[in-house]
Amino acid sequence: MTQGAELILGGVRSGKSAYAEAQAGASGLAVHVIATATAGDAEMAARIATHRARRPTDWITHEVETALAQALAQTAAPDRCLLVDCLGLWVSNLLHAGEAVFAAERAALLDRLPALPGRVLLVSNEVGWGLVPTHALARRFADELGWLNQAVAQRCGRVVLLAAGLPLVLKDTP
Numbered sequence: 331m332t333q334g335a336e337l338i339l340g341g342v343r344s345g346k347s348a349y350a351e352a353q354a355g356a357s358g359l360a361v362h363v364i365a366t367a368t369a370g371d372a373e374m375a376a377r378i379a380t381h382r383a384r385r386p387t388d389w390i391t392h393e394v395e396t397a398l399a400q401a402l403a404q405t406a407a408p409d410r411c412l413l414v415d416c417l418g419l420w421v422s423n424l425l426h427a428g429e430a431v432f433a434a435e436r437a438a439l440l441d442r443l444p445a446l447p448g449r450v451l452l453v454s455n456e457v458g459w460g461l462v463p464t465h466a467l468a469r470r471f472a473d474e475l476g477w478l479n480q481a482v483a484q485r486c487g488r489v490v491l492l493a494a495g496l497p498l499v500l501k502d503t504p
Contacts (some may be wrong), residue, residue, distance in 0.1 A: 340492035
């Protein structure tokens, strides 16, 4: 279990990214954002721009589509706070990259996470409260992200759920 790692869960527009950004800013550490989103259309580009505009200018952003564990290993340091936003988009990227990439990258993240120095904030979507999707790929996404969230939560010292912008601490291991 990683004491310095925190999983921040929530639904769409729950406030999870803003909460994670506030936690990173309050850490007193140099902040590196590991962004997993890609701007496939104008609406997504606008969402990415909103996130970027909210962040302080001294934060360093790394854009990562699939190789998250490698990016974390290269960026983590005792004097840094890494903010991963978000695991849901990362899982989507992996599912589109193919089965071999998905399995290898998921395993690499879960393997590497407990050994990372510094503070790590991982933002993810809570998918357990919605309807079962009617499309096979959407069902696979919900299943895989739900299982990943459970595995990451086991490896984190702190897990917080955001609802209506309010944090609810689910786990806080001293």
